[in-house]
Amino acid sequence: MSDENKTTEEQPAEVSPETEAAAAQSDAAEDSGDDPIEVLRAENAELRDRALRAMAEMENLRRRTEKEVKDARQYAVSGFARDVLTVSDNLHRALEALPEEDRRNADAGVAALIEGVEMIERDLLNQLEKNGVRKLNPEGQKFDPNFHQAMFEVPNTEVPNNTVVQVVQAGYVIGDRVLRPAMVGVSKGGPKEAAQPQSEAGQTVDKSA
Template sequence: MTQKPTRPEVVDETLDAADAPENAAPEQEQAEGETLEDLVNERDDLKDKLLRALAEMENLRRRTEREVADARAYGIAGFARDMLTVADNIQRALESLPAELRDNEAIKPFVEGVELTERDFLKTLERHGVRKLVPQGERFDPNLHQAMFEVPDTSVPNGTVVQVVQAGFVIGERVLRPALVGVSKGGPKPGSAESGPAAPADEPKPN
């Protein structure tokens, strides 16, 4: 008996070929998703670094402007502090002259000349931001004044400057030298009905 030749099996690769892209798609999408996430993270990281750099630059700019302003306002502080001795000596010269001699026709022009020199000197200091403090009658402020002694006085509120031993000086908002003062005690408390309105304190603060 003659055997029929067998046909070789045909493998249907059509289905496998069709299924391959579908199987690869999720993996490709996953890879693309990871890449996109990495790019977003990198973008956010760079954005954060940029914002930090901008903030640091702004702080640096403000700090530089403040330092420049301080240098302009207080650059002469050392020189001005040395000049306080000159102001003190002029004041001592005027105070050392007896009152009866001030009206003497021979001495009066000299006294007026010294007083004019003192006024011009103080005006020159003021043009450069240096002011003289004579807190007579003001409320004692430890930021601006230095108490040397207490004076019993019930006629003024407690803690009022009743005597100025030495004038103080400020430059801008800083104290060059506190005023040396005598302070009252025994009077009503500041701000009470008996004390009346309190004298305003100056604004400058110590170094």
């Protein structure tokens, strides 16, 4: 046999790092007296636990991201909606400033103008509602500082204390957030047994617009 063949035969086979690590762990387990199979099972369980934790963290991140994107879309129009509400308020004030008698006695041209302004106000509120902005009508409900702003008290012994008896300016919500609280007058001097507190979901939405 030639020297070249001897050199080739004497070269050891290459061993992968993973195999070396497994062998080292097995040797260590044998040296410590532990069952190598049980060691591998424990390592497998640990790796599985880590994988499950990583999957759970990724799922939580996905849900948070989806909520943030949804909120960004839903509440992106908040600033613009507040500005539009000012226009709606001015239209409403213009209609209220016209005495009822003048409405009844108005000629055809003025009547058409009044009707046009009313239609614009309704359409404006409808467009806001399409974008998630809802008008609240809290009259008759228990006063809720989360959605109402008390402007004055009205002595009234016939309704429960702290009941909204007058709405000075309508309130609006967008999604589950208050866009503008309703400015209201609340009763004073009535019985303490008031209506049930109104959560955001329980707030009455004005469908007259």
